[in-house]
Amino acid sequence: MDKNNIINEYFEWMTNIVCGKRFSGKMTYKKLLSCLHMxxxxxxxxSDENRAEDGVDLRWRFAVDTGGENQNDWIRDCLEGPCSVLEMMVALAIRIEETIMDNPALGDRTGQWFWGMITTMGLGSMSDNNFDKKSAGNIVNTFLDRQYKSDGDGGLFRIRGVDVDLTKVDIWTQLCWYLDSIS
Structure with a gap:
């Protein structure tokens, strides 16, 4: 399998984790997800370097899930480079579901956690029919530059009534506080 096939399979694998059967054939978010991956x-x-490491580690999980663990070096070479925003968010959604909020009675909610973050960032309406690359880039940069609102609106997690400026708090702590606020 060549490098482009590995790259495309990896993107489709991540997309399937967060979309699954969530959207009908007419409504897709491939453009947005591709933008996040770029x-x-x-x-x-x-402390947010841990989120980047989780995103890069997602590549190993892809190799294992697709039966390519014997080709891990080849897959790693194909997928080299820094963590993308998409990888970080998918890895964080998986970590939320598998490490903190696992509940077999509710099923796998990885997609729910991911799309909650997308909505809080302000990207929820950017289906392929409504996608605006420039606006999406600006929204993502607002998140990356920590220029979102102090309650987290525009970031990954909004916490109503929080008395701390979330732009000054690492992503993991924001996540923990957010989960506390909804439980």
């Missing part, structure tokens, strides 16, 4: 995740806070 943008490098930048860590403004040192």
């Amino acid at each position: 943008i490098t995740f930048r860590c403004e806070m040192r």
Whole structure:
């Protein structure tokens, strides 16, 4: 299998994790997800480097899930480079579901966590029919540059009534506070 096939399979694999059967054939978000995958995740806070590492580690999970663990070096070479925003968000959604919020009675909610983050960022309406690359890029950069509202609106997690400026708090702590606020 050549490099382009691996890259495309990896993107489709991530898309399937967060979309699955969530959207009808007429409503897709491939343009938005592709845009997120083209943008490098930048860590403004040192502790957010863990989110980037989780995103890069997603490549190993892809290799294992697709039976390519024996070709891990080849797959790693094909998927080299820094963590993308999409990888970070997919990895974070998986971590939320599998590490913190796992509940077999409710099923796999990985997509729910992912799309909640997309909505909080302000990207929820950007289906392929409504996609605007420039606006999407600006919204993502607002998140990456931590220029979103102090309650997290425009970032990954909005916490109503929070008395701390979330732009000054690492993503993992924001996540934990958010989960506390909804449970």
